[in-house]
Amino acid sequence: MTGSGNGSGxxxxxxxxxxxxxxxxxxxxxxxxxxxxxDRAIGDGDHGENLDRGFTAIVAKLDQETPATPGAAxxxxxxxxMSKVGGAAGPLYGTxxxxxxxxxxxxxxxxxxxxxxxLTAARDGVVARGKAASGEKTMIDAWTxxxxxxxxxxxxxxxxxxxxAAAADAAEAGAIATDPLIARKGRASYLGERxxxxxxxxxxxxxxxxxAAADAAAASAGSAAGGSAPAGSAS
Amino acid sequence: xxxxxVIVSHSAQLAAGVAELAAQMARDVVLVPxxxxxxxxxxxxxxxxxxxxxKADGGDGVVVLTDLGSAVMTAESALxxxxxxxxxxxxxxxLVEGAVAAAVAAQSGAGLAVVKKAAETAxxxxxxxxxxxxxxxxxxxxPAGRDPAVGLxxxxxxxxxxxxxxxxxxxLTLINPIGLHARPAATLAGALGAxxxxxDINGADGQSVxxxxxxxxxxxxxxxxxxxxxxxQRAVDLVxxxxxxxxxxx
Numbered sequence: 001m002t003g004s005g006n007g008s009g010x011x012x013x014x015x016x017x018x019x020x021x022x023x024x025x026x027x028x029x030x031x032x033x034x035x036x037x038x039d040r041a042i043g044d045g046d047h048g049e050n051l052d053r054g055f056t057a058i059v060a061k062l063d064q065e066t067p068a069t070p071g072a073a074x075x076x077x078x079x080x081x082m083s084k085v086g087g088a089a090g091p092l093y094g095t096x097x098x099x100x101x102x103x104x105x106x107x108x109x110x111x112x113x114x115x116x117x118x119l120t121a122a123r124d125g126v127v128a129r130g131k132a133a134s135g136e137k138t139m140i141d142a143w144t145x146x147x148x149x150x151x152x153x154x155x156x157x158x159x160x161x162x163x164x165a166a167a168a169d170a171a172e173a174g175a176i177a178t179d180p181l182i183a184r185k186g187r188a189s190y191l192g193e194r195x196x197x198x199x200x201x202x203x204x205x206x207x208x209x210x211x212a213a214a215d216a217a218a219a220s221a222g223s224a225a226g227g228s229a230p231a232g233s234a235s
Numbered sequence: 236x237x238x239x240x241v242i243v244s245h246s247a248q249l250a251a252g253v254a255e256l257a258a259q260m261a262r263d264v265v266l267v268p269x270x271x272x273x274x275x276x277x278x279x280x281x282x283x284x285x286x287x288x289x290k291a292d293g294g295d296g297v298v299v300l301t302d303l304g305s306a307v308m309t310a311e312s313a314l315x316x317x318x319x320x321x322x323x324x325x326x327x328x329x330l331v332e333g334a335v336a337a338a339v340a341a342q343s344g345a346g347l348a349v350v351k352k353a354a355e356t357a358x359x360x361x362x363x364x365x366x367x368x369x370x371x372x373x374x375x376x377x378p379a380g381r382d383p384a385v386g387l388x389x390x391x392x393x394x395x396x397x398x399x400x401x402x403x404x405x406x407l408t409l410i411n412p413i414g415l416h417a418r419p420a421a422t423l424a425g426a427l428g429a430x431x432x433x434x435d436i437n438g439a440d441g442q443s444v445x446x447x448x449x450x451x452x453x454x455x456x457x458x459x460x461x462x463x464x465x466x467x468q469r470a471v472d473l474v475x476x477x478x479x480x481x482x483x484x485x
Contacts, residue, residue, distance in 0.1 A: 082280075085278070088305035089307060
């Protein structure tokens with residue numbers, strides 16, 4: 001399995017999930033002002049600040065306790081985001097992590113197919129909670145292409161790092177593709193055509209967070225699997 | 236006990252104010268505000284909502300009222316986190332009017348579904364009437380099954396009040412000076428809300444305090460009462476007794 005060259009034998013454990021959350025906190029913090037600017041253009045301007053507050057609280061919890069499984073880490077993140085973010089991003093990201101945590105259950109390590117199941121459950125949670133569809137200029141426009149790209153990579157026997165890299169690429173493209181859309185949900189929907197030309201802040205932050213997942217998986221593959229996995233991820 | 240209410244708002248002051256206002260007409264109802272973020276800012280908090288749900292649940296269930304969109308999402312998330320308890324429901328209702336209507340219904344001992352309905356019909360009599368029609372249609376379908384019991388043999392004489400559809404009806408005249416104002420409407424809607432009945436009073440849902448008030452029925456107004464369901468007779472008897480006693484105002 002490990003000899004397949006694409007890391008398909010790699011699994012991601014609690015250390016990866018914790019690393020993902022910490023990297024998410026760092027990238028959200030770095031992009032706090034940029035997210036605020038995006039949200040100021042078409043929303044109420046608090047997306048970067050709220051999300052930063054939520055992930056900062058996650059890091060504080062991780063400094064005190066170490067979740068034993070990816071599912072436990074996701075559920076802790078869910079509870080914290082829902083309680084600390086305050087705005088719509090709290091229940092949306094919270095539901096995403098909660099559903100992902102439910103999807104993976106007590107598994108101690110996730111393979112590519114479980115990752116796809118987790119990402120799909122997360123996306124479905126965002127759809128259900130936000131009652132939005134694709135093309136409405138929301139974070140779903142990043143999540144849905146991410147899930148589709150991840151599923152395609154997993155079906156082609158790609159390992160977790162490859163699957164997550166594909167998801168992150170697709171999420172970034174999906175976020176950029178929200179620029180010309182008219183918003184149908186949230187406060188941006190009050191603006192009508194004036195939202196055109198502005199990137200959806202939720203789609204932008206989703207792309208950042210999924211990139212953090214991919215980066216954590218790449219780091220995990222590099223540290224754990226010796227020579228074969230980095231060769232695969234570099235190709 | 237009674238059904239409890241949780242008020243979820245982006246603003247702590249708004250949630251507290253709505254609870255304060257609704258409490259004026261519902262002294263015994265547990266009304267718990269859950270407004271603002273944990274650190275007192277504008278927003279909503281899962282932890283605040285979950286702790287409010289715990290406080291409000293005295294055993295008869297909780298109806299949750301919310302303000303803007305993400306408050307709804309936070310409330311929904313709280314229920315999902317708690318494993319979607321059956322005795323907690325979200326009302327799709329205007330916050331202020333819905334909270335007052337729900338509080339009045341809860342004060343009168345109405346059950347969870349009726350308190351929720353009271354909130355949801357608080358502002359929109361048309362929507363409420365449509366809902367009542369839909370319910371009536373559903374009930375109208377059921378009596379096909381009940382007809383054999385009601386459709387008595389030719390020799391048997393049904394009671395004067397029982398219509399062929401199994402409905403119990405009455406024609407009553409309001410004799411108290413002010414008619415069907417807020418307090419009598421609350422009395423009727425609350426008592427009827429605790430019964431298993433579909434009851435129509437001059438086209439209004441008898442279990443909705445706001446719809447009854449909206450009739451604007453003054454002294455001398457004739458009330459046409461039509462009730463179906465297991466408690467139909469009891470419900471009509473209650474309305475008759477209250478109307479004939481002038482709601483205790485004579």
